[in-house]
Each structure stands twice: as C-alpha cells, then as structure tokens.
Amino acid sequence: xxxxxxxxxxxxxxxxxxxxxxxxxxxxxxxxxxxxxxxxxxxxxxxxxxxxxxxxxxxxxxxxxxxxxxxxxxxxxxxxxxxxxxxxxxxxxxxxxxxxxxxxxxxxxxxxxxxxxxxxxxxxxxxxxxxxxxxxxxxxxxxxxxxxxxxxxxxxxxxxxxxxxxxxxxxxxxxxxxxxxxxxxxxxxxxxxxxxxxxxxxxxxxxxxxxxxxxxxxxxxxxxxxxxxxxxxxxxxxxxxxxxxxxxxxxxxxxxxxxxxxxxxxxxxxxxxxxxxxxxxxxxxxxxxxxxxxxxxxxxxxxxxxxxxxxxxxxxxxxxxxxxxxxxxxxxxxxxxxxxxxxxxxxxxxxxxxxxxxxxxxxxxxxxxxxxxxxxxxxxxxxxxxxxxxxxxxxxxxxxxxxxxxxx
Numbered sequence: 001x002x003x004x005x006x007x008x009x010x011x012x013x014x015x016x017x018x019x020x021x022x023x024x025x026x027x028x029x030x031x032x033x034x035x036x037x038x039x040x041x042x043x044x045x046x047x048x049x050x051x052x053x054x055x056x057x058x059x060x061x062x063x064x065x066x067x068x069x070x071x072x073x074x075x076x077x078x079x080x081x082x083x084x085x086x087x088x089x090x091x092x093x094x095x096x097x098x099x100x101x102x103x104x105x106x107x108x109x110x111x112x113x114x115x116x117x118x119x120x121x122x123x124x125x126x127x128x129x130x131x132x133x134x135x136x137x138x139x140x141x142x143x144x145x146x147x148x149x150x151x152x153x154x155x156x157x158x159x160x161x162x163x164x165x166x167x168x169x170x171x172x173x174x175x176x177x178x179x180x181x182x183x184x185x186x187x188x189x190x191x192x193x194x195x196x197x198x199x200x201x202x203x204x205x206x207x208x209x210x211x212x213x214x215x216x217x218x219x220x221x222x223x224x225x226x227x228x229x230x231x232x233x234x235x236x237x238x239x240x241x242x243x244x245x246x247x248x249x250x251x252x253x254x255x256x257x258x259x260x261x262x263x264x265x266x267x268x269x270x271x272x273x274x275x276x277x278x279x280x281x282x283x284x285x286x287x288x289x290x291x292x293x294x295x296x297x298x299x300x301x302x303x304x305x306x307x308x309x310x311x312x313x314x315x316x317x318x319x320x321x322x323x324x325x326x327x328x329x330x331x332x333x334x335x336x337x338x339x340x341x342x343x344x345x346x347x348x349x350x351x352x353x354x355x356x357x358x359x360x361x362x363x364x365x366x367x368x369x370x371x372x373x374x375x376x377x378x379x380x381x382x383x384x385x386x387x388x389x390x391x392x393x394x395x396x397x398x399x400x401x402x403x404x405x406x407x408x
Contacts, residue, residue, distance in 0.1 A: 003277075003278075003295050003296065003298060003299035003382075004279070005299065005383075005385055007279070008277065008382060008383055009383050009385070011031040011032055011033065011273065012029050012030070012031055012032070012383055013032055013035070014029045014030065015029065015383060018350060019350050019351070019352050020350060020351045020352065020384070020388040020391055020392065021352045021381065021383070021384070022351065022352060022353045022377075022378040022379055022380065022384070022388070022392065023352045023353060023354050023377075023379060024199065024219070024379045024380070024381035024384075025168050025196055025219070025327075025329050025354070025358070025377060025379035026354050026358065026377075026379075027218050027219065028199070028218065028219060028220065028221050028381055029221070029383065030221060030222075030223070030266075031221050031269075031270070031273045033269050033272065033273055034221060034222060034223065034266045034269040034270050034273060035266075036269070037265040037266050037268065037269035038223060038262045038263060038265055038266040038269075039262075040265070041062060041261060041262035041264075041265035041266075042262045044058065045058070046058050046059050046062070046261050046262075047059060048258060049063070049258075058261075059261045062261045062262075062264045062265050062268075063083070063259065063261070063264055064078070065264065065265070065268040066081075066083060066225075066264035066265075066267040066268050067079075067081040067083065067251075068268070069267055069268040069270075069271035069272070069285075070083075070215070070227045070229065070267065070271065071229070072271060072275075072284075072285045072286040072289055073198070073203070073215075073220075073271050073274070073289055074194075074198070074203050074204070074205050074213060074215065074229050075203070075204040075205050075206065075207075075286065076205050076229045076230075076231070077231070077232055079232040079235075079250060079251060080229050080230050080231055080232045080234075080235065080251065081227050081229050081251060082227060082228050082229070082230075082235070082251045082254040082255060083225060083226070083227050083251075083255055083259060083264070083267075084225070084226055084227070084228070084254075084255060085224070085225065085226065086216065086224070086225075086226050087117050087193070087195050087214045087215070087216045087226045087228075088117040088121075089226070090214060090226055090227070090228045091117055091118060091121045091122075091191070091193075091214060091228070092121045093240060093254060093256075094121075094191065094212060094228060095121035095122050095124070095125040096121075096125060096240070096241065097238050097239070097240040097241075097254075098125070098159070098160060098189070098238070099122075099125030099126065099128060099129050099131075100129075100239075101159075102125070102126065102129035102130075102131045102159055103129055103130060103131065104129075104130035104131065105131070105132075105157055106126075106129065106131040106132070106157050106158075106159045107131060107132045107133075107134055107155065107157045107158045107159065108122050108123075108125075108126045108131055108132070108133050108134070108158070108159060108160050108161075108162070109133075109134045109135075109136060109150065109153045109154060109158060109160070109161040109162070109163075109183075109188075110122050110123060110133060110134075110135060110136070110162045110163075111135070111136040111137075111138070111145055111162065111163050111164065111174075111362075112135060112136065112137055112138055112362040112363055112365075112366050113136075113138045113145045113163075113164055113167050113169075113172060113174070113360075113362075113363055114162065114163065114164045114167075114193060114360070114362070114363075115164065115168050115193060115195065115196075115358075115359050115360055116359045116360070116361045116362070117193065117195075117359065118162050118163075118164060118191065118193035118214070119162065119361070119362060122160065122162050122191075131159070132157075134153045134158075135153075136149055136150060136153055136163065137149065137366070138172070138363070138366070140321070140366070140367060141321065142321055142323060143167075143170050143172050143320065143321035143322040143323055144172060144174070144322075144323035144324070145163070145172065145174040145323070147174060147175040147178040147179050147182070150178075150179050150182045150183065151182055154182050154183050154185075154186045154188060155186060156186060156187070158183065158186050158187075158188040159188055159189065160188055160189045160190070160191060161179060161180070161182075161183040161188055161189070161190050161191075162190075162191045162192075162193070163176055163179055163190070163191075163192060163193070164176075164192070164193040164196070164197075165192050165193060165194045165196070165197035165198075165203075165208060165210075165213075166194070166195075166196040166197030166200070166326075166327040166329075167196065167322070167326075167327075167329075167360065167363070168195065168196040168329070168358055168359070168360060169320070169329075169331050169357075169358055169360035169363050169364070169375075169377065170320055170321070170322040170323075170326070170329065170330065170331055170363075171196075171322050171326035171327040171328060171329035171330060171379075172322045172323040172325070172326050173197060173323060173325040173326055173327060174323070175325075176190075176192050176208050176209060176210065177207065177208060177209040179209075180192075180208065180209025180210060180211075181209060184209070189211045189212070190209060190210050190211050190212070191210065191211065191212040191213075191214070192208050192209075192210035192212070192213045192214070193214050194208070194210075194213045194214055194215045195214060195215055195216045195219055195226075196219065196327055196329070197327055198215045198219070198220060199219045199220040199221075199381070200293075200296075200297055200300060200327045200328060201293050201294065201296075201297040202289070202290040202293045202294055202297075203215075203293075205229055205230075211230055211231075211234055212228055212229070212230045212234070213228065213229050213230070214226065214227070214228045215227055215228075215229075217266070217267045217270055220270060220274060221270045221273050221274065222266055222267050222269075222270030222271075223260075223263040223266035223267065223270070224263070225259075225260070225263050225264065225266075225267055227267075232250055232251070235250045235251055235254065236250050238254075239253075240253060240254050242256065243256070271285070271289060272285070274289050274292050274293055274296075275288035275289045275292050276288070276292060277291075277292030277293065277295055277296050277382065278291040278292045278294070278295040296382035299382055300328045300380045300381065300382055300384070301328065303328065303380045303384055303385070303386065303389055304328035304330075304380045306386065306389050306390075307328075307330065307378060307380065307389045307392070307393070308330060310389070310390075310393040311330060311332055311393070311396075314393075314396065314397070314400070316334055316335040316336070316396075316400040317332050317333070317334055317335075317396065317400075318332060318333045318334075318335070319331070319332045320332065320367070320375055327379075328379065328380035328381075329377065329378070329379040329380070330377070330378050330379075331374075331375040331376065331377045332375060332376055332378070333375055333376065334376070334396060334399065334400055335400065336400065336403040336404055337399065337403070337404040338372075338373050338404060339355040339356065339373040339374050339375050339376045340355050340356070340373055341404045342355065342376050342399065342404070343355035343376050345399055345404070346376075346392070346395060346396075346399075349395050351391065351392055351395060353376050353377060353378050353392075354376070354377045355373065355374060355375070355376045355377070356373065356374040357370050357374040358374070358377055378392065
C-alpha cells in the first residue's frame, strides 16, 4: 500500500508548528511515542544498575532494551551494540582503543567525503602512534568516491579504512562493500559511518562489509544517543582504557560512566516507530523495521526526485554533484546569496535548512568552498511532503529574484 504520510506526520507533535523540516541530516523531529517513552522512564522509579531492587533492575532492562532495538535495526547481536552519547564520542573511543596497537610504518586510510567525526579521530590516533594517513579522494565532477582507488591506497601495513556509507553533505553513497572487500583482503579493519545512511533505508551490518558501523539515534527519530556495532567477537579482542572497578564485560567495558536510562528508553521506542512505518508489515521487529524503512525509502525517493529536478531546472541554483547512489540529501548555492544568508531567509519563511560545511570539513576544503560559507543543505525525511518541496522551490524563486539584502 502507498506510504501513509498523513498517519506518519500525525506521530510527530512538533510538525503542528508548521515548519518545513529539511534538516533531517542534522537531526530529526521526535515522535510522540519516543517522547512518552522517555517521560515514562523519568516518571518511574529507576535506580543505577543493580539486581538487588526493582528500580535497579529497571535500568538493566532499559539498557538491554536499547541494545536489542539497535540490534534489530542493524542486523547484529545485542552483545555487539556499544551505546554512547554521540557518534563522535564513540568513534574517538574506538580510535584510541585500536590506535593503541599501531606504530610507525602502519597506515590508516580516510576519505575526504566523510564527516569529520569519521576522519579526525583516526588522523589523530595515527599521529599519536606515528602511523601514516592516506587519503581517498572524491571525484569533484561526479561527487562519487571511486572504490577502485582503494586498491592503490590499501596495503600490507594498512590497519584500518574509515569510510562513510552516505555523505552528510551530498548524500553520495560509496560502494562500501567493495571498499571493505579490498581492505579485508589486505587484513585491514573497516569502520563505516552509517549516521546519514541508516535513517534512509534497511541496513545490515554483514552486507556493508564493515567491522564497525556507527549510527546516531537522533537522525532516525530518536533521542541524542548513538551506537557503534560489531560482531561481539570483534569487541572481545579489544581492551579500551577504563576505570578499574567498571564492568569488564563486552560490550559494557566500552561504555564509560552511567548512561541516561530515560534516553535509552527513547532509543527502543524510536526503533519501534520505524518498525511501524509500514502498518501492513508482519514478522519480528527486525523484519518490520526493514519493511518500514523500505516504505519510507520509496516515499523519500519520490520526494527527493521532485526536489532534485526542481533545483536542477533553476538557473540561479548551483547544485553540488553527488554519486548515482545517494541518500535524499543535496547541497546547493543560490546566485546572489551567501549560504548563511540564504538559510536565514529560508528560516524566516518557516523552511529549516542548514548552511556551512556541516562538519564535512575535508569535502568543502577540497572544493574551495569552505571559506566562502560552504553551501545550503536540504535533506528529505519520511515526514516531508510534496507541498513542502514545492514550498521550498517557490521560496527559492522568490529569493533569487529579490537577492540578498546588503545589510544582512
């Protein structure tokens, strides 16, 4: 059955304010079910983790529930799910842990297409170890990250390859499975940044070829928490820096401090929300999540095709190129406007779009656009509508004719 956009939008209380949210790549709005799950956990007696009393057991259940939910989202074992405050924090933990075993002569491969959270932790860990950093380059004409270049970048001393599954700047989706195969043939590990790709379609860790996959719940209707997933056996071989009395179990030993138990309740509720996007789906939650995200992907794809065609048809709009396979995200500039000025003018009209480099630092540096303000980004999510796309295009027409005020 067609994606029920009316039913879907009704789940999001914030949409009643009337803003058109094209900033899902920076963070999505929150469904009522997630809000209620967080609030219910805060209204209920919850103690720190303990088996001795009921409030302590509830916190254990919240942790386990979040792990199982993320496992269902990504097709992994719950014991392979490490939870944390953000994708950046978790990637730093992983980089410090892996980097402790690196030394001079070792090599790390990173990409100029990636969000800096999947670049800088690896560059810094390599620097601390005396290892060499090698760079995968995107094609500025097509926006793609050619997978064949990794054959020249990866060698016997490569310890890790870090690459995005979906550019948060342009939506480009590299062939991570092919890149991972090249890395694994040389004995290297692969860390895939799935923060921007996971919200926009079914994801399976094994299919990506990744050893580690990172995701952020607030990019798929959840609270501000993140996870990095791997085979539990992969985690078992790693020894992170940790407090002496804290748990030495996997995955607990990778999670520093006491987590936010109410937000963990929200993570589980967010996965349940995704599992309900296709009301006709049956089976276990993993099957329903895949069906729900597939339905949302079709809806987003149709909207994005309309948006992309509309932008391409406007001579005043310059679109940054992206690969053939992409998430529903586009970056662009409008003649006569700075990116920051355009985002502010669109915001004044109730259209929420980001401007700048969105932490895709190396990408905008390579294009020579960072110092002049980067670009404006529009990202489609499953609660967006045809009317919102047309509203954005119409406002761009108005602003193109008007031009940016000199005093802005």
